Amino acid sequence: MTSQPPLAKVEDLPDGPAGPTPAGGQGSDGLQAGLKNRHLSMIAIGGVIGAGLFVGSGAGIAAAGPAILVSYALVGLIVVLVMRMLGEMAAARPSSGSFSAYADMALGRWAGFSIGWLYWFFWVVVLAVEATAGAVILNGWVPAVPQWGWALIVMVVLTGTNLASVGSYGEFEFWFAGIKVVAIAAFVLIGVLAVFGVLPGSDTPGTGFANLTAHGGFLPNGAGSILTGVLMVVFSFMGSEIVTLAAGESADPQRAVRKATNSVIWRIAVFYLGSIFVVVALLPWDSASIVDEGSYVAALNSIGIPHAGQIMNVIVLTAVLSCLNSGLYTASRMAFSLGRRGDAPASFARVSARGVPRAAILGSVVFGFAAVWFNYQWPETVFQFLLNSSGAVALFVWLVICFSQLRLRGVISRETPEQLVVRMWLFPYLTWATVAGIVFVIGYMLFDEAGRTQMALSLLVAVLVVAVSLVRHRGAARG
Template sequence: MDQDQNDSLQRNLSNRHIQLIAIGGCIGTGLFLGSGSTIQLAGPSIIFIYMLIGIVVFLVMRALGELLLSNLNYKSFVDFVSELLGPFAGFLLGWSYWLCWVVVGIADLVAISGYTHMFYPNLPSWVPALVCIFLFYTLNCLTVKLFGEMEFWFAIIKVIAICVLIIVGGTFVAVSFKASSGEVASLSNIFNGGNLLPNGFRGFLAGFQSATFAFIGVELIGTVAAESKNPFKNLPKAINNIPLRIIMFYVLSVMVIMAVIPWHSIDPNKSPFIVLFLFAGLPAAAAVVYVVVLTSAASSTNSGIFSSSRMLYGLASLDKAPRFFMQLSKSSVPVNGLLFSCVCLLSAVVLLAVGDKSIIDTFTLVASVATIITLFTWFLIVYSYIQYRKKYPERHKASTFKMPGGVFTCWVCIVFIFLIILTLTLQPNTRIGLYLGVIWFAFLGGSYLLIPQSVKKRWKVLLNSTISTNKY
């Protein structure tokens, strides 16, 4: 795009930014905070849950990658969904994904407030949330490259923390470490005497909800694509590394945790990453992990603020949101969308100030809403791929980054996504989140019906001018 700097988003994110943003997206607050409740629900079968979800996530990202690289004028997945599935699908996805990141931001701010209590127990829980919103708004106003730098270092901290946990936990197992409670670290703890489904098949299914939330953010790579240098090189590399990252960050880490701490001894209301070091009698190390968990939540909040502002920019460029959100600063940052998203995040401050639920209950409820929208996003990505194969067979043939298994694996992903949605009915908190998600989609559907036909026709004209390309 040869537009003036202030008229379009700029490709200022380098390869190292894209790779670490992809890694950071694979390591969310759901892993650090939510894995305790998932282990309690599923027991040792959590290993298989993470592997199954990881395979589907990888396939969804491969579909996303081929679609984005088929036309570099796609600024995000909203563009190709709008073109391939129609304006209603694009409208529904754009506003839902914006809400998803606002909701994820609220969940992360709740987590940040909960963990801040360790260091400042008398501090009102809403104060850390307010400080974070102001801080990240200020930093994101400066330049997209600064966002890339922040996420680069946030991701490095998370990677180091998980590597240390795996090394320390592996050492405990190797020396058969015995805790003060009498529990001995051993690989046999993982397999639970051969009973991999201690809470039955229902418990196994219930574990999918919180496990899915842990993967929210991996599709962020599709949002930053419009601001990436050399996407043909960086995007495939980031996506192809996802399986290795899932094995290391999810599978190995929970295996180490359950080898050191028997699954039934893990408190669902606490981060197992912190509990592991407390269990081993290392409170100083646990305090360090507290900081790492705070960093993870801060990173996710930062990503949410970035992603939601870009989604509003994309919607406004297609006239599906007020043109007000298209205004860019001198450094090509969509400042009005940024401000609006941060104002919406202030609801976390209100929730923490007046809410009477525990931190983990509030986190689970909010996470359920985000999970519904994320599953909806994944569904539209793979269904768009099916339509892309019908509409643009020549683009698929010319693609150097093809979706493995093509249309067949897309249908497998769709079936899996709907099965995960069904698991949300198994727990009271997640059922409420499911109902709230349905209300949101009904609200958007009603809003769409009120939009004049003349506006909807203009959407198509704007979309065609935005994504028109002579590439193929």
């Protein structure tokens, strides 16, 4: 029987100081503190909004009907609780490795290694997905440039942005996220006015809440459809944790993490629940247009907004570029943190004179370029395998955050209680309840025909990574 790994002290965690760093200066890890408060604020607000919200919500509505609101609320609740736990640890010890560094300390080197590489794998696959999605839209506008050419262009441009400085990443993300936020806020406002029949110039009769129950009831496909909806929407929430990685490159990490953690509730309520409510209130849930045109385009068309399709294409492209930009940043910072802990090539831990981990960025983007090529060359085989085997990583990350927080709370309380500026509510009861909820979703995916392949392949890859980690660290211990 193996013994529980001893807990390190909080100050032994890698990746820099917990306190403020002078703006533009470098932390002890060498990364530049180049992200301004407005960058962090917009990353926190926009980080939870992925292209999946715009593109994938129609399938969820078709599967669960108006009850998809309950699905989004359940997943949103899990995300709020997980972010609270992560915020507690990140405010006490900002780190470019975030939950991977905390797992390293709380659960053992094998855990930090495994979840770090799985998270990196998830984001480099996302690079290929988003680059392809963006290329499809751009090719529709300018067909003279082939689709693969557009994918190459957006990857090269955003790689250059990330290589220039962390401030360049922050500036791009500020505007990308800003467009998403303004677009969804406007959609919710216009949609709510139309729902109640008070939108000036609209011919839409105000249906109020009628569409929520008029077409087979609120649960037209039964209570089980809520869980089906959960499986379909859970992965569109991935990205909420990015701000805790980015906080390590800001002048005041504690303040950034505290603000992001405190605002996650209203962000999910407005951007997810608010916008999906508008769609299912404006249109019958079984309307073919929700799937054929996309839920947001269908809603805008029902109001009478001209050129709704092109408007949404611009917004989706912005969301795609934002996700691509953040995905490259996130993957590179995770690779950098793994390099600093000796779990990745040492070159990944080196930074340029501008405080940028160039080798980590290039290493991540090379795999991203390879995944783009797989997507064009073998979309139904190799790329589908990559997609499925990384699909459940979000759930694994959330589970690791829960277990890390369970162990680290006591350590931080004993050693540096003044750094507990963000506290998990009703600890440890809500933490254990969150663990139970995530484990239930994982189990349900294994028994659900649609989710079984994705979960099985993700578990297989996770087991392989954990096995490599255990063998690697056991060999290092013997040496």
